[in-house]
Amino acid sequence: MKNIVIFNQGYLPATSYGGPVVSITNIVTELNENFNFYIICTAYELDGINQLPDIILDKWNSGNNGEQILYLSHVNNNFSFIKKSLFQIESIDLIYVNSFFNAKQLFYGYKVSKAFNCPFIIAPRGELEENALKIKSYKKKPYVFIMKRILNKNVYYQSTSELEGNNIMKILDVKNFNVLDLPNLPSIPQSINISKYNKKSNEIKMCFISRIQVKKNLVFALECLYKVSSEIKITFDIYGTIENEAYWKQCLKLIDKMPSNVIVNYNGVVSRDKIFETFSRYDLFFFPTLSENYGHVIGEALYASCPILISDQTPWTDINDTYGGRAYSLDGKNKFVDYIEEIAMSSLTSMNIIKNSAKKFVVNKSDIENKKNKYIKIFNELMI
Structure with missing residues (x-):
């Protein structure tokens, strides 16, 4: 099977990263019979202090859905160590970065795609929507300006909706053939333990x-x-x-x-x-x-x-x-x-x-x- 490397700031068993971790978990869960997944993330919760439990730092860990996860310590959160770790994999066929505004993981993903000569996908995950761009816009505007000049025409972007696709093309000056129509995969429970439900008026x-x-x-x-x-x-x-x-x-x-x-x-x-x-x-x-x-x-x-x-x-x-x-x-x-x-x-x-x-x-x-x-x-x- 082909090997896909995913960069995300955090991953399970982290609890503080919200939807981005769910998005990646759902991709791995639903597609693990079709592709091998390798996740690269930090070894900490969102605060960067609390280390995740029951993991081995700076080595490949086996996930619950067949994925391999590299939990990076602060010391080894660098491109040199990541590149060295990826050489342990027989081949790298696709790089997927789950954020546009996380400069560090975007840099890692882009450099790895160059080093291994493989396609590179960026998933902005709604970061380019109008209301999202208004938050800390003084930082985001110059960042967008710089990235539009660094990223080349061979970069692909995931769009989860028509609106997001239009935003990507408009804000990043991207052609439509570089925008991939890939809707989010939902979280589907295998079973739900439901307590007895009751409702009182008012x-x-x-x-x-x-x-x-x-x-x-x-x-x-x-x-x-x-x-x-x-x-x-x-x-x-x-x-x-x-x-x-x-x-x-x-x-x-x-x-x-x-x-x-x-x-x-x-x-x-x-x-x-x-x-x-x-x-x-x-x-x-x-x-x-x-x-x-x-x-x-x-x-x-x-x-x-x-x-x-x-x-x-x-x-x-x-x-x-x-x-x-x-x-x-x-x-x-x-x-x-x-x-x-x-x-x-x-x-x-x-x-x-x-x-x-x-x-x-x-x-x-x-x-x-x-x-x-x-x-x-x-x-x-x-x-x-």
Whole structure:
């Protein structure tokens, strides 16, 4: 089989990197019978301090899905060591970098592709979307300017949607034949341990599961809770890595001033093996994100039969055609508040209909076999 080397900042068993790790895990899980995968990542959580458990530093480790993983220590996180480690592999047929704005791994991937004379794919993962580019734009604009001049015409870019493809071509001056139409592969649970579900009228249990940073828009969610009727009892559980301490302090100020009918809890990070079970306990996943090119966590909520309340800045806006949730513009909070109240007032019978609709929607949308075949076809064409 052909050998594919993937560069990603972190990888399992890390818990703090969010969607990018899920994207890579799903590629490996679904395509491991067609390709050999070699993952190169750091040996630490996102903070760069906490070392991952049960790994061997700076050597190839076997993953749960047949992949080989090189967990780099701080000392050996350099191109010379990576190149030396890759010589242990019989052949390198494709390089895949899971980020555009991670300069270090982009440099490694580009240099390796040159050294081994193989195709090079960059997956921006929504980093070039309008709202994403606005965050720290003073850093991103000069970076884009420089990279457009360094990367040559033989670089390919993964587009997971028509919108992302257009952004890649526009912002990076890339021709359409260098843009690969490869939609995200969804997280599909083998089975879900679901606790007995119950629902009381005028009560709602909501969750927010994501990294805590500006882009995920937790402040907006908390501000909406202030506007919900005082007659409704709300439990809002927050899960995720605190990536931006200053932003989390803004959230804490809002949490401290919540009205008496609202209880907000911070519950740390959900492990990957508990994500579906966790979602199954809630009436609603509230995620008014500023931008997602996919949003694995949205699909995971739906697979767990948890209705969603999200912004319209994701590819999941067709949820509005079902009973399984809503996607609204971030121009105002009233629609979000109204939907929270609607779910809160729903009976157990109504909620079961809504939950079933959520699950049915994502199953129909996933289309996993066609997506897998696209990856297999395009990867094989590049590696001829």
